[in-house]
Amino acid sequence: MSTARKATAGQLDADRPSAVSRASTHTLETVRDDTGQVTSVVRRTQLPSGLRIITEQMTGARSAALGVWVGVGSRDEDALTHGASHFLEHVLFKGTRERSALDISIQMDAVGGEFNAFTAKEYTCFHARVLADDLPLAVDVLGDMITDSVIAPADVDAERDVILDEIAMHDDDPDDVVQNLLAELAWGADGDLGRPIAGTTDSIEAMTPEQVMDFYRRHYVPANTVISVAGALDHGAVVREIERAFARNGWLDGTAAPLPPRHLAIESRPLVRGGEGRVARPFEQVNLVVGREGLDREDERRFALGVLNTALGGGTSSRLFQEVREIRGLAYSVYSFASHYTDSGIFGVAVGCLPDRTDEVLAVVREQLALIAAEGITADELARGKGQLVGGMILGLEDSGSRMMRSGKNELIHGDVMGIDEVIERIRAVTLGDVQELAAEVFSREELLAVVGPEVRS
């Protein structure tokens, strides 16, 4: 069932003789404001090693955000290495040949930088946000960590305890528990998308330094990496700083084409079963998700799903907020969401409510899904949904951090960064028919129901 890419970067070196031998640079997008003034320019450089660099120079910015995106996540693991991607992400902060863990922390803290990392099912991201003058420092620290970390067994052991504590923290968070349960229901406890990203207590206790090091060597290669930078910057200078900082340990040597995005290597789509699961926890609230198999990342209908998601549960004027909270007072938190992966996805409705409201909440949610599947949404909802998506996107892209996230993730995941104007055009092109057809299809799929909370008395 696994759809993880079989090829590693090393194999691709041999398979793809078309790899360029010199850096190539292109301008992807020039954004202007209403007066015609350039507000941002997106450029892309591909190095001979297969490393891709995307910058977005933002007029008037004082900060710069830097992200290193590596195409490895929990779905690239198996039962033996479950949690290795996240474990590795932690261990890379423990020191390089040049810097101790404390050196890394001191240098980034001294400039007030935001500096962190996260691991997802299909990628790992290290990111920093600093004042423009400190960008070279941030590039150097991240370059050092990505290319020349030590991964000492003693550090792996110390970090093991930290990760076990992090898992315990997630176990105390009702949202995390219900989302993990939902993934397990959808893709199976052994499915590569069904496992929790951080691993389990058992898999983390059993993880060896060699397994962590093996993940580092296999996956942290230039052809599997995208670096995105946004804010106050000069593209050429950024490329030169990256070429210097990431050259450690011979990391940029050799030529390769970038690893193709995962969707070009899909062998089969994972089956999403319906089903119901409950985890009994002595919480005050019941947290539940009513879900369906959704759309994968490349599905052209994802823009229609965005509008549908907004109309159903995307804001305080949405059907679910109105029906569940405003009219009936059944819950404080209610919303819908769409998660996308290379070859699968989930559409869900999440609610937290008092235990004795659970049945009524479920009835209202199911009724609204059936209603939209049968009748679609109204013309007003369509217009409002589009306005909300477009306005929210523009508002959400005002800072350097969110621009960096957008370009890095898109280049790694899709192998392309769609222009903002094109995204807006795709949203505006969604029709009432698109939404209804999609709702009719998705909402007729078998129901997933994940419930976490106190034991229900019957």
Added chain:
Amino acid sequence: MSTARKATAGQLDADRPSAVSRASTHTLETVRDDTGQVTSVVRRTQLPSGLRIITEQMTGARSAALGVWVGVGSRDEDALTHGASHFLEHVLFKGTRERSALDISIQMDAVGGEFNAFTAKEYTCFHARVLADDLPLAVDVLGDMITDSVIAPADVDAERDVILDEIAMHDDDPDDVVQNLLAELAWGADGDLGRPIAGTTDSIEAMTPEQVMDFYRRHYVPANTVISVAGALDHGAVVREIERAFARNGWLDGTAAPLPPRHLAIESRPLVRGGEGRVARPFEQVNLVVGREGLDREDERRFALGVLNTALGGGTSSRLFQEVREIRGLAYSVYSFASHYTDSGIFGVAVGCLPDRTDEVLAVVREQLALIAAEGITADELARGKGQLVGGMILGLEDSGSRMMRSGKNELIHGDVMGIDEVIERIRAVTLGDVQELAAEVFSREELLAVVGPEVRS
């Protein structure tokens, strides 16, 4: 023990005949970048009614953020009205004479605006962030809500259920539980700072529509309100829009001086006792806070406390992160914090750990506090702490939303918005002696210890 202001705006009308009868406008700050170009201008207008308007015009911004700050919070309540400020904040979204709850939601959602509110112990804030063209709409909707809400008994009852569910949600969040316990230990369960902001299940079940309406009439008056706007804007246009939108219901009629900030009306400081409290919860983790009485908002030593806080537990290079997480692997989350109120404050260290690590965590935290109290911090830590505070502040003020938060809160709380350059100067002026003297005083105060988690077996 209460230090809540005794005067209401109505009384002040009569007490303060010096109230200006015409609007007055001043420029508070003009910020320039390294090349001398103006990047932002802060202006202040006071209307005859006592309403204060602070705008920050940001060069190059595409969005605008709007905040309405009302000087009422949970500390202005008593046992009978406990939770009224937060309840009222919810009910104001339920409709005006002109707009239903759904109208309000639809209008803000349609433009993709971020639109929300929060209640604190000393103030309530309603805020929106929209594209610049939509600012007049946001001003109109918020003006309508603040001045002309209906507060229908049926809406109060419907929202009561939502708030009870919100309280249950907080009860499931270990951080919220431990912070509420800490406040109760510090200021007492009946102290105006010791009560949880949202109220209790009992107080919310007993709240009447009349009590909520009474809070609205008494506290939502121009002299007790600050409106802050930041982003792409024109000050004069914003003032005119506010004068129009907030004129409903005669709200801007009459003349008054702004209510003085709370610190000018302090009668006595609340006593902060030391003490220990435990709440048994079947969580996986133990969440604990080791605290001390800290500093109030006006204390000149708050800049030194900022540096101390940063060095002790403000980043990954801090002593606590290094000693608790990096060296010993005892916890995933460990940090220190300083909370400030008009006449009191708490300095605390928060840790989440596995239950069997609790004793070791406590020993390490106490050892570090004692060490810094005895020896202060190093010159390196001082320099790094200042760099981190200054860099973090500049990075944190890049978007319109955070600028709006800064100016609105400061005008309401301090009666003044300190220039960013002055804040930086104050931080840079902190000496090693300042930090050690402060640490010696604060850390020698009686310990507060709040612990939430599974029953400890002994």
